[in-house]
Amino acid sequence: MQREVEKYRKPIRVLHWVHSGAFVILFITGLFLFIPQLGFLAQDGWTRLIHRVAVVFFVLAPLIYLALDFKGALRGIKQAFSWGIEDIGWLKAAPSYYFLGNEKDMPPQGSMNTGQKLWWFIVIAFGIIFVITGIIMWFFKTIAPVALLQWAVFVHDIAFIVSGAMLFVHIYLGVFHPMMTEAWNSMTNGKISAEYAQAHHGKWYEDITRGK
């Protein structure tokens, strides 16, 4: 049997699916207000109720994770926000890598490559923007100044456009891209092959195998 290494522990995987499931529901129920032709689906505001139920999961899941594994979460956040010279190299090599499979210019990556770090940054930054503007719209609708409410909607929508587009990229890379063959496994049963780990996350693979 092929040798495998654990990429994502179970709590991380549970967090991923709860959080992303909530986000997809939030995205779709929000989309109904964005595309006039789909507006009829939001009739009577039931999608707003679904939106509000989903947001509870969206907010609670990462908070619960933070409470359970604060150190681990901090480590991940720290990693996502530490950028170096190799990240520039990744950005330069990415187009020819993702289109043509050209690996030779790609610097070895840690457990998170630059693209994944970027996605973490978007998830965290826009998650916070979504929640702040959402709280304004939900709880301060009748008391906040009109301009604040209108700009909250504006910012909420900008966040929706950017993170929505990146969600498409994320799903595409995780599920459809011809080279990312093991990304799906890593988030379902947590394991990837040693071979894949070495090719895609060379630095990280070195780190975890050095002690053995």
Added chain:
Amino acid sequence: MAEKAILYDATLCTACRGCQIACKQWNENDEYIPTMENGVASNNRGSYENPADLAPTTWLKMEFREVEAGGKVRWLFTRRSCMHCTEAGCVKVCPSGALYHDAGGFVGYNEDLCTGCGYCVDACPFDVPRLEKNHITGIGKMSKCTFCTTPGLNRIDAGWEPACVKTCPPHALQYGDRGEMLALARQKVAELKAKGWSNANLYGENELGGLHVLYVLDDHPTAYGLPAEPRISAATIAWQDVIQPLGWAVGGATIVGLGLNWLVARANAKKEEKDAARS
């Protein structure tokens, strides 16, 4: 249908509030007489004005103002309801098409389509739409004057004037083609000026691209509590003119880009497979 309008002549209004009642009656916006038996406490606010404000079941109300001018107290009456703007902020932001411009130029409202988002409430420069909403679930509906075009209660399609106009005893409210109403209003303003009302003016001719409720006033609009220069906020315009095209552009470019990537990367992967098989 030619553009229609309501003309309100504040100098003829006696503030009988018949229009308020006719509006409620025709549009089936029932109200309880404030008594303890009805569960509504009456409340003396020191004015004949009643109720306090526009509400989901009050689409039209008369406002009373006491203004001191030249040592005399004047009692001014303002008709508060939807102004049916040509450049309507509410229509601009409504995501579901529940608010739209009717053939007569006024802002029609299809309550069935309303999602209760309340964007129109924030976008209206006249503070007219009223939202009735459960604050926890977020389920609710907006309400406003429909120019008597509510489906099933459509007076305009039947060739009648709106209920408020129909009932007005001193003919302070008139209804007809907008051009005719403008001519009438200009004539009245000229008469008022000739009588010495130097501030007399016609309100609504050009405001926000032209309102479909016109006002003949004997004093400056602000004396009547009307905004001198009503404006649609930048955020109202941004929602449709920035967010919408931006969203389609970014979303479209992402999907097209990913599709292209898939085609190129798959072709490439197949080629490599072939090369590997050959060697």
